[in-house]
Amino acid sequence: MVVMSGSVLVNIVTDGDYKLAQEMFIKKASRAVKQGGYVYLDFTCMIAESHSNIGEESIIFEGVDDMDTYGKFIFVGGTYDSQTRINDNSRRFEITPKDGEMFTITKKVVKHFPTHEQVVLWLEKYGFEVWWQSPIESETFHAIIWAKKK
Numbered sequence: 001m002v003v004m005s006g007s008v009l010v011n012i013v014t015d016g017d018y019k020l021a022q023e024m025f026i027k028k029a030s031r032a033v034k035q036g037g038y039v040y041l042d043f044t045c046m047i048a049e050s051h052s053n054i055g056e057e058s059i060i061f062e063g064v065d066d067m068d069t070y071g072k073f074i075f076v077g078g079t080y081d082s083q084t085r086i087n088d089n090s091r092r093f094e095i096t097p098k099d100g101e102m103f104t105i106t107k108k109v110v111k112h113f114p115t116h117e118q119v120v121l122w123l124e125k126y127g128f129e130v131w132w133q134s135p136i137e138s139e140t141f142h143a144i145i146w147a148k149k150k
Contacts, residue, residue, distance in 0.1 A: 001033065001037055001038045001039070001040065002029040002032050002033055002037075002038075002039045002040070003039075003040045004025060004029065004039065004040065004041050004042070004043070005040065005041075005042035006042065007042070007043055007044040007142075008025065008043070009022045009025060009041070009043040009044070009114055009119070010043065010044045010111050010112070010113060010114075011111075012025070018086070018110060018111065018112035019112045019114070019118075022112060022114055022122075023122050023125075026039075026119070026122040026123060026125075026126050026128075027122075027126050029126070030126035030127050030128065030149065033149045034149070035149055035150065036148065036149065037148070037149050038131070038146060038147065038148055038149070039123070039128060039145075039146075039147045039149070040144075040145075040146055041119065041123075041143070041144065041145045041147070042142070042143075042144050043114070043119065043142070043143055043145075044113060044141060044142055045113060045114055045115055045116045045119065045141065045142070045143045056076075056077040057074050057075065057076050057077070057092075058074070058075045059072060059073070059074055059075075060073045060074065060075050061073040067097075067098060068098035069095065069096065069097050069098060070095070070096040071093065071094065071095050071096075072093070072094040073091065073092075073093055074091070074092040074093075074094065075089065075091060076089060076090040076091065076092055076106075077089060078090060084112070085112055085113045085114070085115070086110060086111070086112055087109075087110070087111045087112075087113060088108075088109075088110050089108075089109055090106055090107065090108050090109065091106070091107045091109055092104060092105070092106045092107075093105040093106075093107075116133075116143050119143070119145065120145070123145070123147045127149050127150050128147035128148060128149050128150070129147060129148055129150055130145055130146070130147050131146045131147055131148045132145070132146040133145045133146070
């Protein structure tokens with residue numbers, strides 16, 4: 001069995017085509033699973049307009065670690081193309097070490113939000129059949145799929 005969770009499909013780091021990288025994850029899962037084995041996918045398939053508020057910032061996480069380093073992870077809104085399902089935005093990390101000055105790291109992030117249908121097609125292409133899936137509705141932004149390798 002291969003488990004792909006934590007919305008791994010939208011958290012891939014790649015300099016290449018994001019959609020191809022997502023498909024590659026499914027292909028590699030197929031290579032790792034024997035006939036009759038399973039893949040478990042837990043992924044974001046949302047329409048990302050809600051995450052692309054231009055100019056708006058939202059704090060995703062902030063806190064202090066066990067070394068008394070303070071950190072804040074801030075989402076900085078960007079753009080979303082509903083045709084390509086590409087979200088282009090920035091993340092900012094503000095770090096203050098216990099005995100040091102705050103420093104900031106800003107990172108540009110580009111993500112492709114696959115549709116549920118795309119993921120099912122990729123699974124089928126690489127020899128899987130959907131065995132079970134969470135209910136999919138128009139407001140669904142997160143999906144879970146159990147697929148079995150034929």
